[in-house]
Amino acid sequence: MPYATTPDGLRVAYQVRGNGPPLVLLAGQANSHHWWDGIRDDFHAAHSTVTIDYRGTGESDEPRTAYSTQEFARDVIAILDDLDIDRAxxxxxxxxxxxxxxxxxxxxxxxxxxxxxxTSPGGPLSFERSNEIRRSLAVPDAAAAQQALAALMYTPAWLATHSGPYQTLGDPTMSARARRGHLTASRDHNAWEELPAISAPTLILHGSDDLLNPAANAALLADRIPDARMTLIPGARHAYFEEFRASASPLVLDFLTRKAPEA
Structure with missing residues (x-):
């Protein structure tokens, strides 16, 4: 497996599949590249895909320092540099x-x-999950917590017809320390003030019934990012990209094909 070395000396694993213009796929908190296993092939007719094992997950090193979403972004740049990819x-x-x-x-x-x-912009103006949701995920019984998380990810109809394993429920190889670090990084994210600086053509997708990361955050992002487009996927929960892949993946591909020409 290839690795990139980050500026602070960690080895971060990455995976490349397919051919064509590169598309970087970034997973959720406390997950490795396996988050994308169910839908990665949806993009290979038009793109090669690059995934990563975040520091502390999969085959990547686990740091002894704090985690942050900005640090994860620097790791992605190290991977693009290792692959000689100027733009993705x-x-x-x-x-x-x-x-x-x-x-x-x-x-x-x-x-x-x-x-x-x-996703969300973070900061005090974003919409947080309810205390009821927080409590359901913090119960001491690990199996009950996983069941609660699965119910936030997928609809009852999906869970009734798909027995798993579900690749979106966390990397089982992570240490407890790394898991806490990922939670802190995600919780402390705050890009609110700087979102208007984004110049890339932007599409915002969200499940209309997402309670893990409330769907109201999609409108916040759309308002903050210049000329951003937004689509809510009716009936979808947090893992809309997997359960509703038949509509979500074509939305992504169509947007990336039709986005404004690069300068």
Missing amino acids: DVYGTSMGGRVAQWLAIRHPGRVGGLVLGC
Whole structure:
């Protein structure tokens, strides 16, 4: 497996599949590249895909320092440099959408089209999940917490007909310390003030019934990012990109094909 070395000396694993213009796929909090296993092939007719194992997940090193979404974005740049990719489209979901925001803000020349899925701007003006949801995920019984998370990711109809395993419920190889670090990084994300600096053509996708990351955050992002387009997927929960892939993946591909020409 290939690795890139970050400025602070960590090895970060990445995976490249397919041929064509590069599309970077960024997973949610406390997940490795396996987050994308169910739908990655949807993009290979038009793109090669690049995924990463965030620091602390999969085959990547686990740092002893704090985690942040800005640090994750710097890791993505290290991977693009290792691959000699000057510019790529970026599709980030959940925490990956927060990471993607920093990529577009801090490295505008490296991002072509930007897709932000089931994510939020962070900060005090964003919409947080309810205390009831927080409590359901914090119960001591690990199996009950996983069941609660699955119900936030997928509709009852999907869960009734798909027995798993579900690749979106967290990387089982992570240490407890790394998991806490990812939680902190995602929780402390705040790009609110800098979102208007994003110049990449941007599409915002969100499930209308997402309670894990409330769907109202999609409108906040659309208002803050110049000329951003927004689509809510009716009936979808947090993992809209998997359960509703038949509509979500074509939306992404169509947007990336039709986005404004690069300068």
